[in-house]
Ligand SMILES: Nc1nc2c(ncn2[C@@H]2O[C@H](COP(=O)(O)OP(=O)(O)OP(=O)(O)O)[C@@H](O)[C@H]2O)c(=O)[nH]1
């Protein structure tokens with residue numbers, strides 16, 4: 019459906035270590051994000067720093083290193099794997115004479131490219147406007163601008179020349195439109211609720227295999243791909259459990275560490291599927307070293323959307339890729355209830371265990387025991 023975008027902007031990537039145990043996987047994820055936005059990473063500049071410096075985020079020496087890398091690779095874009103303050107972004111752009119994007123800008127750009135539904139597009143636009151509102155003055159505005167470049171998609175570019183009042187007006191208009199769409203959505207949600215079917219939401223870090231599992235379980239054909247944020251708009255299908263009961267299954271947008279607050283807020287309606295679920299299938303890529311960190315990040319977002327109390331069943335996916343091969347199996351918690359299912363969505367292995375676990379958790383006699 020959508021391939022990697024081909025804007026082919028040569029980019030210099032910057033990632034600083036602030037903690038000792040930051041590792042390769044965080045940097046790999048950063049590169050994936052850059053690629054997903056359509057950038058062509060030319061080099062990665064790393065370094066250790068105790069805390070960000072106020073003016074340029076990085077120290078002066080690092081700024082010079084970035085400058086040299088830009089010249090060497092003839093790159094016109096610098097991507098930071100960190101959240102830059104508006105003034106840091108501005109100072110860097112002025113100094114480096116090119117576009118500089120922080121992690122939030124990068125994620126927003128990917129979202130802008132991937133949003134397909136009317137609601138999804140409005141949500142991204144809203145988040146972009148909030149982001150832009152704090153960044154009205156850009157140091158590089160006198161430079162030649164490339165329309166549609168990374169970080170310039172969506173409403174960003176024209177708003178740069180407008181004032182905050184105009185942006186606030188736009189935010190108001192979009193919120194109104196979103197309200198309308200969301201009311202319609204609430205209506206269909208109510209209709210589904212009336213049917214009294216139990217709701218299950220697939221949630222988890224991005225690229226863990228939620229959509230692959232959704233497709234394999236329901237026979238749907240939603241887009242699944244080895245890239246961050248393949249899914250933005252939720253999909254909903256019915257699913258029959260092993261004992262013949264019908265449930266509703268939702269596939270949702272994946273989360274990532276440092277998910278921009280405005281994005282979570284803007285997507286709150288989409289995330290309602292999750293907030294109102296009876297059970298969350300928390301999909302985890304079992305091959306990742308950092309899976310525990312990722313689980314924590316996902317739980318942080320769940321807290322933000324007040325969904326942290328909904329029972330979770332962990333689905334440890336991609337066991338076919340584990341170095342030490344594992345067979346599908348089911349782990350139980352201290353109450354003897356299903357806690358973690360190890361399976362492969364791709365190979366369709368372990369689905370019987372998943373079905374069994376869902377049935378037990380949703381239709382068990384003692385609801386108090388369901389909380390894991
Ligand atoms: N080997 C293997 N690959 C898998 C498995 N499940 C998913 N994948 C692959 O993992 C990649 C991501 O899968 P998706 O289903 O798009 O993941 P997602 O969690 O929906 O990702 P987002 O929507 O981007 O958050 C795809 O390339 C899948 O083919 C699995 O069990 N085994």
Ligand SMILES: [Mg+2]
Nearest residue numbers: 228229248249
């Ligand atoms: Mg998906």
